[in-house]
Amino acid sequence: xxxxxxxxxxxxxxxxxxxxxxxxxxxxxxxxxxxxxxxxxxxxxxxxxxxxxxxxxxxxxxxxxxxxxxxxxxxxxxxxxxxxxxxxxxxxxxxxxxxxxxxxxxxxxxxxxxxxxxxxxxxxxxxxxxxxxxxxxxxxxxxxxxxxxxxxxxxxxxxxxxxxxxxxxxxxxxxxxxxxxxxxxxxxxxxxx
Numbered sequence: 292x293x294x295x296x297x298x299x300x301x302x303x304x305x306x307x308x309x310x311x312x313x314x315x316x317x318x319x320x321x322x323x324x325x326x327x328x329x330x331x332x333x334x335x336x337x338x339x340x341x342x343x344x345x346x347x348x349x350x351x352x353x354x355x356x357x358x359x360x361x362x363x364x365x366x367x368x369x370x371x372x373x374x375x376x377x378x379x380x381x382x383x384x385x386x387x388x389x390x391x392x393x394x395x396x397x398x399x400x401x402x403x404x405x406x407x408x409x410x411x412x413x414x415x416x417x418x419x420x421x422x423x424x425x426x427x428x429x430x431x432x433x434x435x436x437x438x439x440x441x442x443x444x445x446x447x448x449x450x451x452x453x454x455x456x457x458x459x460x461x462x463x464x465x466x467x468x469x470x471x472x473x474x475x476x477x478x479x480x481x482x483x484x
Contacts, residue, residue, distance in 0.1 A: 295354055297376040304343040305354050305376060311362040312338045322360045327352040327375075351375040381464075383408040400471040407464045410454045414469060416447040447471075 293308045305325060313319075313335055325331045328344035335341075344352060356372040386405045406412060419427050423442035430437045451469055459465050 295372075295374050297352070297378070298341075299378060302343055303378065304341045305352065307340045307342070307354065307356065309338045309340070309362070309368055311364075311366075311368065313340070314361060314363045314365075319360075322357040324355045324357075325352060326355070351377045381407050385409065385412060401468050402471055403466065403468045405464050405466055406453055406461075408462055410452070410461065412451045412453060412467075414447065414449050414451050415445060416471065417443040418446045419443040 293310050295305055295307045298304050298306055307323065319333050319335060319340065323333065323340055323342065325342050325344055327350055331342050331344040333340060333342055342354070353373065353375045356368075358367060358369065358371045360368050362368055384407055388403060388405065404412070417439050419439075419442050427435075427438075427442035451467070453459075453465070453467060454461060
């Protein structure tokens with residue numbers, strides 16, 4: 292056996308390269324295994340076995356090759372082999388790099404956010420009406436989210452596609468923004484003058 296490497300991307304796999312070609316139609320189940328993933332399947336050709344996998348958690352994915360694996364001429368391919376791989380690809384996530392919860396009165400309300408490994412983001416905007424602010428603050432701080440149905444109403448729900456720009460590599464952190472202007476109008480308070 293020559294070695295093994297992790298190939299990341301849309302279909303992550305572990306590629307195992309042997310020094311000799313494997314027997315055609317060899318049953319690899321039990322001879323080559325991958326632990327740390329919820330499921331996996333093989334693709335073998337000549338001297339390369341690719342093990343595609345899904346559902347890898349935060350821990351490593353471990354490849355094990357049994358010494359009983361044989362080449363096309365029937366000779367064992369060597370000793371037992373074990374190697375662990377950790378993915379460098381981050382989990383899908385969204386970050387909003389702002390602090391504060393009250394939107395200013397402006398013609399353009401741009402909400403910037405960062406995302407990784409996502410093709411779309413579901414956006415929900417809930418407005419707390421002026422008459423319900425005290426009810427909301429009885430159970431929450433300004434940035435709280437408890438009992439929103441009692442004190443607020445959903446005013447916008449939509450899906451924001453992130454894959455519209457093909458030049459952005461969504462596997463890395465990218466900056467995006469959404470324009471929230473036009474979702475609500477200014478509330479006139481009791482002190483106008």
